Amino acid sequence: MSSELSRENIRRGLGTSFIGQHILYYPSIDSTNLRAIQEARAGAPEGTLVIAEAQTAGRGRLGRRWYAPAGSSLLFSLILYPPLKPQEAAQLTMLTGLAVAEAIESLTGLAVSLKWPNDILIRGRKVGGILTEASSTSEKLDYVVVGIGLNVNFRASELPEMATPATTLFDELGCEVSRLQLLQAILARLEARYLRLRSGERFQAEWAGKLETIGQYVEVAGADGIQRGWARGVSEDGALIVEREDGQIAQLSAGEVRTAALPPAGEPQNRAHNS
Numbered sequence: 001m002s003s004e005l006s007r008e009n010i011r012r013g014l015g016t017s018f019i020g021q022h023i024l025y026y027p028s029i030d031s032t033n034l035r036a037i038q039e040a041r042a043g044a045p046e047g048t049l050v051i052a053e054a055q056t057a058g059r060g061r062l063g064r065r066w067y068a069p070a071g072s073s074l075l076f077s078l079i080l081y082p083p084l085k086p087q088e089a090a091q092l093t094m095l096t097g098l099a100v101a102e103a104i105e106s107l108t109g110l111a112v113s114l115k116w117p118n119d120i121l122i123r124g125r126k127v128g129g130i131l132t133e134a135s136s137t138s139e140k141l142d143y144v145v146v147g148i149g150l151n152v153n154f155r156a157s158e159l160p161e162m163a164t165p166a167t168t169l170f171d172e173l174g175c176e177v178s179r180l181q182l183l184q185a186i187l188a189r190l191e192a193r194y195l196r197l198r199s200g201e202r203f204q205a206e207w208a209g210k211l212e213t214i215g216q217y218v219e220v221a222g223a224d225g226i227q228r229g230w231a232r233g234v235s236e237d238g239a240l241i242v243e244r245e246d247g248q249i250a251q252l253s254a255g256e257v258r259t260a261a262l263p264p265a266g267e268p269q270n271r272a273h274n275s
């Protein structure tokens, strides 16, 4: 069987009931997220998959670009209509991160971790990213587009330098991986978790368990400057819970996190943690 990423191949043996059952495939497009947003506004069916071999304006978090050599990555977006409040949209990023990590681990045997808020890591290097874009009224989400970019069959040295050093599955394994099998494994796991979300389950505890930074002394560079403290956990809406040196708890909703040098006094003792 061909392992080309055609609509027919993707659908064959997919085993989902709605995720990836309606497919828009492009050899090249500006951004699968942009296309998915247009489709969601026009009422595309839930689970619609927008997938491309190349993007000319791939979007990353914080207005950054997402680069990938043509024909060797996974670049796709899914359209979802979750019955959730706007502040719960981060649950989609969480369940997607967990589904992607599980799929890579089961297919390759590599250990995958996550980095708040949306990075997928192998040995501390970024192998992929998730960009969740939502539209809502004050009370409910209208639609959510979850975009996933994964570095698969090329060398990270082909990419421009990024905030977090990059890796690819090819670099990690020394051989190519079937993008088709990996995509199908991700879609199946994503659907299973999405159905659990719809039944009321929430993923922040499991997600926090897979995040690299929890328990570490970190600094988070955000719009309001740099915040430092111990990363204690994550809230239901995806905020990173940081305990500052003065014992104050901050909930950070955006920023770039990295491990920081410990302050002279070391970790505060005998303090209740709310993670």
Ligand code: BTN
Pocket: 030, 031, 032, 033, 034, 055, 057, 058, 059, 060, 061, 062, 064, 066, 074, 075, 076, 077, 118, 119, 128, 129, 130, 131, 147, 148, 149, 150
């Ligand atoms: C990040 O780490 O900043 C998120 C990157 C998300 C990139 C993917 S590639 C497929 C989809 N379409 C886009 O334009 N962006 C996402």
